[in-house]
Amino acid sequence: MAEIAALQIEAEAGRERYRALARRKLLILAAMTAALCLSFAVDLAWGPARYSLGEVIAALIDPSSVSAQVRAVVWDIRMPVAVMAIFVGAALSVAGAQMQTILANPLASPFTLGISAAASFGAALAIVTSISIIPVAASLLVPVNAFIMALIATLFIHFVSQMRGVSVQTVVLLGIALVFTFNALLAFVQYLATEQALSAVVFWTMGSLTKATWPKIWMTLAVVLIALPLFARNAWALTAIRLGEDKAASFGVNVRRIRLETMLIVSLLAAVPVSFVGTIGFVGLVGPHIARMILGEDQRFFLPGSILSGALLLSLTSIVSKSIIPGVVFPIGIITALVGVPFFFSLILSNRSRSW
């Protein structure tokens, strides 16, 4: 009898402990949201023109109460950059998280598998030659071209990774081959470019948030808002895919459909930011790993976690890019690469047999 009572307690403890863990994860997400808000505020307050925090807050709450100069700096210069950092970071991080999930590959991200490079090439093609792969309005030429090239690269990776006997490492090597291919094609386009177009392309390949404008921001937000409900709907299925294809299929998951659907959305998430702000590497690799480390891979927490970690990462990088040399704003892509490369190394060199 005592044994049964003990077992009862043990079982209830399991339930209670699960609830407690879920609550803790929600708290972590709340803390990340708070950190993101703080980082956003600092990003707005920080810059070559030194304004007091009070002035910045006043400009935000009641723009008419501050001088036109302060208003212009806060709303027209800093705000688009700070907002874009958050949306781009979120988009790239979610794209990376889902690529890692469905390819079962910890090294997968839009940047490492050549999808950003493909998007770069597509965008450069549009900037330099105005050649459109499909006919669209001139204002959409760059993002649409970037998306189509990213889609081609993504589908290529997707179908090769489905072939029998293709290992995790093969897919990464394939990604590197894609990076080389599209960089070569990009160089080719640059060689043909006029001087003016060339400087636009070069600056843009460095990845900089200073190119952010409100229409671009809304379009990036729209892409994130389209992607999230689709991922959220598949949350249980995507988590199951991490247990292996057979296991997921045995739970009734249509693995093939979810994979393809996810890859299509991922190419959209990866391409649109690249076409607007240039190549920003490693956020899509590092963001999901941070989320996974602190929240695990239950997509109900991992998905929002990846969004927040990516957004926070890029928002903080935006602050750093303004702080290295006072008065100079470095292209943000340079900073993310400098921070991301050592992380990438550590992932490659760490023991592959352990959990991610």
Next chain:
Amino acid sequence: MVALQLQSVGAYHGRKLFVEDVTTPVMKAGEVVAVIGPNAAGKSTLFKRITGLLKGPGNIVIDGAKTKNAITYMPQDTSANAVLTVYESILLARKQGQSWAVGDRDLIFIDEIMRALNISSIAFRDLGALSGGQRQLVSIAQALSREPEIILMDEPTSALDLHRQVEVLDFMQRQARSKGMIVMIAIHDINQALRFADKVLVIANGRMRACGNPRDVVTVDMLRDVYKVHARIEKCSMDHDHVIVDGTAH
């Protein structure tokens, strides 16, 4: 009460017909059916075909199922390096196709399965930190969490110690009886099959050799033809049949 019958069932692996012409008597609720046969005989392929993961000719007749997703398949490969706890991995098996919200009923159910399989102590361990045997028990828990009416278990005891093997098979037999479930188990240990199964299905080279009462199916001739071994079948002091293998037959 659920009932399952296979009528001339075959299964394609790619374009090749890997399993063909499997016809069984009606398997009834509460029965344990052992599927035996040499390596690569087609046991897993047959299970995947029954589950609908592979295509092929023939009819799989399910009568009296209460739900649309009556069948759950527990695959052989249990390795996983996802950053999930055991508890989360069982929860996600149960919640497939459902909302994000996790109710008390879900958690109570999972707690009960874990207690029955004696794995409550590893509930919050990461999947990657489990031993082979523990992973297998978690896999069984995942499959059971889906409340199947027909469960197809692909070598569920291959990584378990003797105690756990008997415990799991005994547990599955009791589950079959108490919940009116059909339990099909692919298993290599013929003595365990003799002890726990109500029917035995023998498959070799993708073809069914026999299906029926264990005593009728597991014979010296069958063991020689299918497994290429010289064997005796003798009764123990408890009056159970036991297979004793003397050597290989060439």
